[in-house]
Amino acid sequence: MIQRWDTTEYRRDAALTIAATAHCAICGRALTSYRNPHPMASTVDHITARAVALALGWPMSRINGRSNLQAAHRVCNLRKQAGDGTELRRPDSPWT
Numbered sequence: 001m002i003q004r005w006d007t008t009e010y011r012r013d014a015a016l017t018i019a020a021t022a023h024c025a026i027c028g029r030a031l032t033s034y035r036n037p038h039p040m041a042s043t044v045d046h047i048t049a050r051a052v053a054l055a056l057g058w059p060m061s062r063i064n065g066r067s068n069l070q071a072a073h074r075v076c077n078l079r080k081q082a083g084d085g086t087e088l089r090r091p092d093s094p095w096t
């Protein structure tokens with residue numbers, strides 16, 4: 001089954017999450033106004049990774065819900081994802 005996650009609603013929630021956050025949820029340092037693909041760009045991180053949440057049977061509304069999103073530097077986000085290797089990445093996504 002193909003799960004569509006990159007919806008308008010998700011993009012809005014991701015932008016709101018970043019806008020509402022002053023500090024990276026992973027390293028605790030201040031977020032920046034850098035844009036992707038800068039390593040210190042502000043990105044949105046799934047607290048429970050999408051692939052893990054899907055495996056747990058979460059509905060997409062919960063996986064992409066604001067309670068599962070946090071803002072983090074791109075480099076911190078990538079470092080976290082490298083830990084389990086389960087996060088699917090889209091090279092063109094502004095929210096990676």
Ligand SMILES: [Zn+2]
Binds near residue numbers: 029072073
């Ligand atoms: Zn960080």
